[in-house]
Amino acid sequence: MEWMIHGHEWAAQILQKHITQNNVRHAYLLSGAPGIGRRSLAIRFAQALNCTQPPASGEACGECRLCKQIAKMQQADLTITRSLEDAHSIKVEQIRELQLNLSLAPYESKYRVAILLNFHEATPNAQNALLKTLEEAPTKVILVLTADSVENLLPTIVSRCEILRLRPLSIEACSSALQTHWQIPKEESIELAHLTAGKIGQAVYYHQTPEKLETMHQLVQDVFDLLGSSLAERFEYAEKITDTKKKNVYRESIQENLRIWLSLWRDFYICTSGSEMPLTFINFKSLSQKTAKKLTEPVVYQQLLQLENALQQLDVNLNGRLLVETILMDWSIVNH
């Protein structure tokens, strides 16, 4: 089985070489934007390390029991550590539990593999606790950390890992990989490549959860409708999208809206400035161009600043509805 790591073949080759040359490091750090394919690479690596019938050295068959269990992230010698659902952070207690687990010899495979997802979400205490393991890693233990960027981790952690920085693919490379390896139709591949700015893991995720894509289309369409609506209608919309009792859900859904708005206004900016940059919402290209004709560059720029600002203010828990209303109030500009 090939590694199926499109766009990150160089990283897969390095890891494969470490296995074939019997030179596997104790710890790796896979950094890059969310959805870029960090976790897939970590899983493939774990399979290649522990496959019971490797077709060639450093490869995984994908068919044996261990390969299948690892793919499901449920194998006796594989530990996945990630933020607890509500806490949005990896706690020191989780690292202690992991360390206990790693102190045991592998149960049925060559290596115990610990994958720590989004380790930039670990508290400083948790990061410090992991340092001990990185410094004196038990033999037969491989740690694989993933993170948005190296900068968000303690330098002492980073310096003890072999770093592989994953980058997004070009729009063309992403869309052609989606067509060739996932058999996604051309038109959808092009849309997904634009939407995710070449982050293939995220693109595949959208393909597999069409309802998410559908919701996104609706939210984008809403913006075009809002831009031609009355103030009362816009305030009604603000009420609708900020009306829920659950606090976390509430914040996240506002965040999702604001991020979509920001991406769409970036598209407007690209259209008004005549830049060659790829649009995020390529399916809405002609609508965006039409809207952009009614706008000037400074007006769009002002909106971008305001949206960036709102996202930050939401982080420090400002009143979400007020933020949304303030933004929507300005959206009459398109009518004039």
Ligand SMILES: [Zn+2]
């Ligand atoms: Zn296998």
